Amino acid sequence: MGDRGDPPVAGERAELAGRVRQHVYRWFADTGRAPSPVELARAFELTPSQVEHVLEELATGADALVLLPGSSYIWMAEPFSAVPTSFLVGSGERRWWGNCIWDALAILALLDVDGWVATACPDCGDELRVEVAAGRVAGEGVAHFAVPARDWWRSIGFT
């Protein structure tokens, strides 16, 4: 087994966490999915175990990522979702999953691209499509926020 050096100390750890966080976002933007701990370990020349510590820190300390419960796998890097949701986002040939309609629109905003969000009416199942072009949004429907703002992060999966 290769030795990837001593675990980073506190200051270096914060700097590393920042770079890992940004890498996760760029990965999502480029591929539409989350990197695995092994892929992150390879990118940063760390052990998967060291990466797991960084991810845990990003999730609990910096509130920057959401991990799948009981695991070191990335669930959300808001607005991106690593798991398929009811909010598919497209731009050209690229596809992403948004955590909700707000996040789905935010993916197009964050990447500064024209595109669309495909979802369905939660009640009747009819397809709903929202288009974004030249910085403007067009489509039907309204977004329903079930959870008051102060409780959004109490259970982000439900929100």
Add this chain to the structure above:
Amino acid sequence: MRRWCEDRSTRPGATVALEPLWALARSWYDDRLELGWRRRTPPERQALLDAVGLTGPFWSLTP
């Protein structure tokens, strides 16, 4: 929407039209790709909600 809420035993929350939602999507996440990102403070987040007209108790970030 009322039926959807009833099916889930959830009280109706608040609805937002696409335009303000798009405006919020643009402002809320605009710094996420930056290396120096930090989570905004509650007053900073509240200001973003206020700026798109989401005001009142439902949109308050403080208890």
